[in-house]
Amino acid sequence: MQEIDxxxxxxAIVDVLAHADDAFLDEHSLTKGSMALIDENQAHALYERxxxxxxxxxxxxxxxAAGLAGLGARTAYVGKVKNDQxxxxxxHDIRAVGVDFDTLPAKDGPATARCxxxxxxxxxxxxxxxxxxxxxxxxxxxxxxxxRRSKVTYMEGYLWDPPGAKQAFLEASRIAEAAGRKxxxxxxxxxxxERHREDFxxxxxxxxxxxxxxxxxxxxxxQVPDIEQAAAAVRGHCELAILxxxxxxxxxxxxxxxxxxxxxxxxxxxxxxxxxxxxxxxxLYGYTQGRPPAEAARIGAICAAEVIGHFGARPDADxxxxxAQRLG
Amino acid sequence: MQEIDxxxxxxAIVDVLAHADDAFLDEHSLTKGSMALIDENQAHALYERxxxxxxxxxxxxxxxAAGLAGLGARTAYVGKVKNDQxxxxxxHDIRAVGVDFDTLPAKDGPATARCxxxxxxxxxxxxxxxxxxxxxxxxxxxxxxxxRRSKVTYMEGYLWDPPGAKQAFLEASRIAEAAGRKxxxxxxxxxxxERHREDFxxxxxxxxxxxxxxxxxxxxxxQVPDIEQAAAAVRGHCELAILxxxxxxxxxxxxxxxxxxxxxxxxxxxxxxxxxxxxxxxxLYGYTQGRPPAEAARIGAICAAEVIGHFGARPDADxxxxxAQRLG
Numbered sequence: 241m242q243e244i245d246x247x248x249x250x251x252a253i254v255d256v257l258a259h260a261d262d263a264f265l266d267e268h269s270l271t272k273g274s275m276a277l278i279d280e281n282q283a284h285a286l287y288e289r290x291x292x293x294x295x296x297x298x299x300x301x302x303x304x305a306a307g308l309a310g311l312g313a314r315t316a317y318v319g320k321v322k323n324d325q326x327x328x329x330x331x332h333d334i335r336a337v338g339v340d341f342d343t344l345p346a347k348d349g350p351a352t353a354r355c356x357x358x359x360x361x362x363x364x365x366x367x368x369x370x371x372x373x374x375x376x377x378x379x380x381x382x383x384x385x386x387x388r389r390s391k392v393t394y395m396e397g398y399l400w401d402p403p404g405a406k407q408a409f410l411e412a413s414r415i416a417e418a419a420g421r422k423x424x425x426x427x428x429x430x431x432x433x434e435r436h437r438e439d440f441x442x443x444x445x446x447x448x449x450x451x452x453x454x455x456x457x458x459x460x461x462x463q464v465p466d467i468e469q470a471a472a473a474v475r476g477h478c479e480l481a482i483l484x485x486x487x488x489x490x491x492x493x494x495x496x497x498x499x500x501x502x503x504x505x506x507x508x509x510x511x512x513x514x515x516x517x518x519x520x521x522x523x524l525y526g527y528t529q530g531r532p533p534a535e536a537a538r539i540g541a542i543c544a545a546e547v548i549g550h551f552g553a554r555p556d557a558d559x560x561x562x563x564a565q566r567l568g
Numbered sequence: 569m570q571e572i573d574x575x576x577x578x579x580a581i582v583d584v585l586a587h588a589d590d591a592f593l594d595e596h597s598l599t600k601g602s603m604a605l606i607d608e609n610q611a612h613a614l615y616e617r618x619x620x621x622x623x624x625x626x627x628x629x630x631x632x633a634a635g636l637a638g639l640g641a642r643t644a645y646v647g648k649v650k651n652d653q654x655x656x657x658x659x660h661d662i663r664a665v666g667v668d669f670d671t672l673p674a675k676d677g678p679a680t681a682r683c684x685x686x687x688x689x690x691x692x693x694x695x696x697x698x699x700x701x702x703x704x705x706x707x708x709x710x711x712x713x714x715x716r717r718s719k720v721t722y723m724e725g726y727l728w729d730p731p732g733a734k735q736a737f738l739e740a741s742r743i744a745e746a747a748g749r750k751x752x753x754x755x756x757x758x759x760x761x762e763r764h765r766e767d768f769x770x771x772x773x774x775x776x777x778x779x780x781x782x783x784x785x786x787x788x789x790x791q792v793p794d795i796e797q798a799a800a801a802v803r804g805h806c807e808l809a810i811l812x813x814x815x816x817x818x819x820x821x822x823x824x825x826x827x828x829x830x831x832x833x834x835x836x837x838x839x840x841x842x843x844x845x846x847x848x849x850x851x852l853y854g855y856t857q858g859r860p861p862a863e864a865a866r867i868g869a870i871c872a873a874e875v876i877g878h879f880g881a882r883p884d885a886d887x888x889x890x891x892a893q894r895l896g
């Protein structure tokens with residue numbers, strides 16, 4: 241069987257994106273830039289108040305997988321949809337970009353997950369997730385042989401929210417570790433870190449090889465006020481810690497070394513949804529192709545810049561061509 | 569009861585938009601720029617081959633209704649979805665922009681209609697429509713009182729494809745005519761004209777007050793080689809015939825008078841889906857507000873230019889503000 245570059249595991253979600261103004265966020269007590277979990281009733285109520293929307297496949301690790309495949313990496317994805325229309329949309333989109341996706345859809349139970357995303361004029365996204373069928377993901381959905389064949393098993397912190405998915409996460413990382421493969425974690429969101437800090441600390445300090453976090457998330461993990469202190473705390477625990485800082489670029493900790501990477505210049509900022517996911521895609525692509533971390537981070541920055549230049553969290557452009565052109 | 573500016577009747581469709589190259593169209597024997605009707609099996613087969621897509625509400629008259637509401641017109645829409653996830657998406661989006669929409673969704677039978685749209689690098693769209701639940705629309709879905717209260721009842725030629733919808737179309741135009749109201753028809757597509765030429769000729773020459781057609785459609789209707797001959801043929805049959813010519817603007821026949829309107833300059837051409845629908849929206853807005861036809865056509869050109877500057881067939885921008893700014 242062929243080696244896989246990355247198997248990504250995440251909550252399989254269809255994004256519902258609409259423009260909104262700051263007053264709308266205030267009125268609905270939504271915290272700008274964050275992800276809140278909502279139940280089915282809340283999802284219906286919020287959807288009814290939202291403006292005209294566009295649907296496109298999303299999910300943090302799903303976006304990363306789509307980016308990896310777009311760059312040319314051999315990529316697999318594990319995540320749970322229901323066999324409904326939105327589940328079909330999710331499965332179609334991730335397969336259409338070349339990702340192996342064969343997690344069985346749920347036959348009954350809640351509908352395919354949706355994330356209601358409000359994009360404000362400052363291009364920030366505020367996310368409200370109804371997890372639906374994601375709650376049905378469990379260890380039985382894992383193909384152990386595929387994980388053993390994957391250079392990296394990448395998992396989103398959001399998996400910690402549905403209990404079965406958390407078990408799948410732990411099982412996948414046990415399989416990968418036992419096979420001498422790398423595991424990677426994205427901390428996903430400061431509120432997610434807040435919900436699961438103790439577990440995440442244990443993972444980061446004892447199990448994760450490649451950690452992705454933005455400034456807020458890593459500061460929340462260690463409950464420190466600035467990235468310097470957070471970097472000091474995480475240093476040495478992971479082979480690589482990639483700390484993204486929006487327009488300030490990224491800080492990469494590589495054992496005792498560390499270096500900064502500038503953000504890629506952009507023409508226009510439209511929608512920041514997916515920025516971190518695509519940074520991870522670019523970095524993991526470089527890493528699994530054996531490129532040095534500085535180059536991997538540069539590829540991450542190029543991919544993040546692409547996805548924030550348009551509406552939606554999956555790349556529009558031919559990422560492989562874009563990276564080839566930018567790296568020269 | 570309040571007067572309504574426009575009641576629009578059409579096939580209620582969710583668009584599934586993906587990029588494709590010319591080779592893909594050739595391989596699947598698709599005629600660029602046209603709309604083909606496909607059955608459920610063909611829809612599945614084509615969807616499987618299409619790239620990653622974005623879903624957004626569409627339908628020719630639905631797009632026109634959304635544009636009208638965005639301009640500030642009192643607008644109602646009649647069209648049939650099923651009570652499934654995509655039907656919910658359609659209903660949400662059209663209501664979210666302020667259109668009255670209360671056609672009962674079908675409880676069983678085929679799924680909500682989908683139009684698989686391939687957008688080529690030249691920004692042309694090639695449409696493949698699975699009519700699904702649109703086949704369930706019939707005269708019983710009409711609210712006669714609402715039509716009597718509408719200054720204009722606007723219908724898409726595509727309604728001629730599903731038999732029940734055609735009956736609804738005829739009934740609606742009878743009600744409007746009897747109430748001394750205006751009826752308006754869009755010829756929709758040259759292949760649609762080909763399928764229903766005799767009926768369309770009868771409608772245009774005896775019943776329609778405001779006719780919308782592009783160059784190809786009006787030439788197909790009269791089976792003539794150029795727009796001058798088509799204009800000579802249609803002249804006098806309708807109160808207004810609005811003949812759109814893409815980047816060449818539009819030719820408006822107003823009784824014995826006629827005049828041309830230039831296309832609105834655009835920054836970039838992204839996706840022509842919805843251009844004709846939004847031209848009609850702008851024109852009907854001007855018309856129902858009592859503006860002279862030349863100004864109505866100018867508003868149509870502004871709205872068409874907005875929708876071809878981005879992906880998808882419904883306006884992204886605040887059309888009322890855009891028109892106010894452009895008209896000065």
